[in-house]
Amino acid sequence: MINAAHGGNDLGLDIRLDLSANLNPMGMPESVRAAVVASADCWERYPDPMCRELREKLAEKLGEDMEKIVCGNGADDLIYRIASALKPRRALICAPTFAEYGKALRENGCELREHILRENENFCLTERILGELSRVDMAVICTPNNPTGITVPRELMERIAAECEKNGTYLLADESFIGFTGRKRELTALNLPGSHVIVLRSFTKLYAMAGLRLGYAVCGSTDTAEKIAAAGQYWSVSAPAQAAGIAALDEADYVRRTVSLIAEERKYLSSELSALGCRVYPSEADYILFRSIPELGEKLLCDGILVRSCKDYSGLDGSFFRTAVGLHDDNEALVCAVRRCLDG
Structure with missing residues (x-):
């Protein structure tokens, strides 16, 4: 089986x-492994629930406001916290895509609509999605998409974000695999105008940290970030994971x-x-x-x-x-x- x-x-x-x-x-970087081992002295204490040092370094690397960044126990944890915190009534997801979006949204009473990606278009997202955004409270777009590996061009993402902002629709852009493309600047939804964009990223995949679990969300507003941070468990990121993330950002x-x-x-x-x-x-x-x-x-x-x-x-x-x-x-x-x- x-x-x-x-x-x-x-x-x-x-x-x-x-x-x-x-x-x-390539496996976990040696500097990350060393940082995890070196953090052992603080394992007897609770980790920083706000991940302050990690968020400060992320803000510096990304050119973002620290108060708009939320860290979690992997991207998966943040997907559930976002669904719980924002509780959209209707959401649009692509098909095929990562199953946890639908699961998290359904568990929070959300009605799901699917935007079908066509095989004869190599499962690429096209401007056809623009006409569906006015009927939902949240749109979830994975880029590169899982399982297809297809990215969404920045120009199309800009049009999607503008449409979402006009309609008051949250745009959750999951960029967990974007680090493998080598084209983050050309593809990312970071710095798109508007308060409704949430960009999700993961350390787990790029730095081979599956057992440690670490992800983060960059929100379009501090209000959204505060809502997501307040959802879910208080100590969501362990001390070893925080140490690993801080070290990974220098790699x-x-x-x-x-x-x-x-x-x-x-x-x-x-x-x-x-x-x-x-x-x-x-x-x-x-x-x-x-x-x-x-x-x-x-x-x-x-x-x-x-x-x-x-x-x-x-x-x-x-x-x-x-x-x-x-x-x-x-x-x-x-x-x-x-x-x-x-x-x-």
Whole structure:
């Protein structure tokens, strides 16, 4: 049985290669690991519930007001806190996209509407969404989208933000994977005019900190930030996670090397999977969406390799799979395994 809830080997399957979770294949930076260990002396005390030092450094790096930044126990935690704090009556999400948006919103009594991304457009978000924004209180856009890896051009995001501001609609732009693109300035929703924009980012993916859990939201107004900060648990970010985040923000060279590695290996993996007859969709993230025979996931699992089945994503069926972009040896191992599965 393949875990279809999320990526990662949550079921304790006997595998040799896990490509179902989209974490930086370079692993956690040594400076981050050292900062976590060095923080041990303060583990007996409660962590700073306001994450002051981390937020100050984020504000400096991003050129944002510290009072508009909220930190959380991963981006997932912030998704639920945003839904709980703002309680939109109707929300628009894309399909396919990350399932936790819908789950968090439904749990807070929100009516969901789906904007369908079309396969014949490579699942790209287009201006068609503009006509749907006036009928909702919140629009959630993931860029790069999960599981497609498709980014939203800045020009379109500006038009979406302007429409949302005009209608008093919150725009939640989830940029958890934007660090892998190398094009943050051209793509980000940060600094868009208006008070209703919320930009969500994660340390978890880019810095391989899945076990520590750390994310942050940059809000268009201090009022929105205060509402989100007041929702959820008080001590949401542990002391080790805060120390890790502070150290990670200085890892500019690590990020540059990551972007270069991912770009090269994503190109290799896309080319090889296409050559094997898989339908590969364009991506700018550290993962690739592709289409093959529905049995491929189970066959790969028998070979000790776990990829993400996308059959639980709205709009996709059992023939869609998402694989992380790993180190070259891992990508090569996946290609060889897919070849064996399709030849057999």
